[in-house]
Amino acid sequence: MANTSPASPTVAATGPAPAPTSARPTAPRTLLLAQLSNSVGDGAFYVTSALYFTGVVGLSAAQVGAGLAVAWAVGSPAGVPLGALADRRGPRGVSVLLALVTAAAVASFLLIGSFPAFVAAATLYACAQSGLAAARQALLAGLVAPADRTAVLARLQAVLNGGLAVGAALGGLALHAGTREAYLAVFALDTAGFLCCALLLGRLPASVTTPAPTTATAARGAGGTAVLRDRPYVVLTLLNALMLLRMPVLSLALPLWIVQRTAAPGWTVSALFVLNTAAVTLCQVRAARSVTDLGTAAAAVRGAGAVLCAGCVVFAAAALPGLGTGAAVAVLVLGAVLLVVGEMRHAAGSWQLGLGLAPADRIGQYQGFYGAGVPVARSLGPVVVTTLLIGVGPVGWLLLGGVFVLAAAATGPVSRWAARTRDTAA
Known part of the structure; x- marks a missing residue:
């Protein structure tokens, strides 16, 4: 986005990987x-x-x-x-x-x-x-x-940001x-x-x-909506959509927060955006190296939730009364660093979970459903974050941080539930 053992959860969930061809x-x-x-x-x-x-x-x-x-x-x-x-x-x-x-x-x-x-x-x-x-x-x-998918996806994300x-x-x-x-x-x-x-x-x-439909996917029925009957995968997708509320934080909430609630100058908005883009371009591959199976992916998401929560606390602190311009900028930069670290770790874990738990014969359908969290976060996220962060204030940042922690903590048990349903059916 690091090889997994043959008995890794990812391989067990998707079936043995085909041998690479010369092409x-x-x-x-x-x-x-x-x-x-x-x-x-x-x-x-x-x-x-x-x-x-x-x-x-x-x-x-x-x-x-x-x-x-x-x-x-x-x-x-x-x-x-x-x-x-x-x-x-x-x-x-x-x-x-x-x-x-x-x-x-x-x-x-x-x-x-x-x-x-x-x-x-x-x-x-x-x-x-x-x-x-x-x-x-x-x-x-x-x-x-x-075993190589997360590493490739990480390079794709870095190229995407650079482009x-x-x-x-x-x-x-x-x-x-x-x-x-x-x-x-x-x-x-x-x-x-x-x-x-x-x-x-x-x-x-x-x-x-x-591949021919596995016992697990056959049990859920044929057709283009089988993913909707896969309850653990649906719950996992919803949790991922909650984690994706981080997306409008940088593009919408922070610019408004900086201008309306902090002593930082307006150019700070551009500086934080450049920091985020450069960090993802340069560091996403490294941030994804440790994610090789479902266990490390769930751990990455859990850690991302804690880091994103810490970033929310720091952003709330940027509005403390008496904080001068320089101090406010420094606090916002620290929060932006935490935000991008959480973003990269969540991305790596999310890619591995979304692909690793998709049945091998229905990856396109499952990825279409899992990926819907991005436009949902882009369309509904602005309403949520502006209501919480701009309307409520510092307490809203703490509430959003709590959402990140709870969604990330639930991701591990839900991913294990999804893996068990596949192992049992198989």
Whole structure:
């Protein structure tokens, strides 16, 4: 994201890993290049899209927000059936198809001129993105041995952050120009990135043949919604979604907290964002090295909960009366360090649990469901964190820290419950 023994929980949960073929050693490098190709364009898209839709297309901010909410409300659950399609038809072909659909959706933003057209294009984009994430996870699982998956995912995350940073800088140039042509260039760049991603994914070797349904998955029934009947996996996904409330802390809660409640200057917001991005890019691989099976993954999440809670306490302390500018900045930097350490440890543990407990013949479907926690955290998280942190104040930070600790502590027992259901059925 370190080899596991043959009797490790991950192998027991998913079945023996297929022996690597001669083509497979190049798979991680190709996956990294595919990640880089679309993340640069995404970084530029993220920092310019809102201003393009309001300033060029002529939508109001409320329309943009409502349209995106509708799009992700439809797109998030779409990852489950699209992931199931990857399980049935093969993850490589479905990944390529969804990368092409994503490119088409981004290109369609260049043609929209009304709110209904925006909602349609955004919904297509959200569905394709959710399905692509699930299909790529299934593709990775078919090409990378279980013991190596977390390490590869860690490198993918580092490349993602680096690509987003480069793309954000390019998007900044478009914002500086402020012309319609500059915005269109950004959308063209993102479209080209997904086309390149599709080309690279198409060059990968075919994933291993989808295994026959195991006794455990057969007991839950066939079809594209079997994951919904897997109670321990559903609970695990909900706990992971609670842990993902860390995401709007950096992007939304901290900027408001710094400006409204602390003596720190406004530029601190940018500094903390740069710190977070640089740390993930440089340190995510190292932070994931110790996560090799379900036991170490649960321990990583449990530790992440404690560190995130400590970060919340520190952020609350940044608003103490009498704290000067320099002291407030120092306290916020300490909190940001704790936040990014907790983020990296949680990410590593979450990847291993989500993949390790997914049945080998339904990884796409299960990853589509597990990955829905990200858009849920992005859509509902802002309401939760602003109500808790900005509305309640320092006590709200302590309450959020308690949520992290409880969710992380429950992850271990739930993951063992999930492993037992698989072992018993097998």
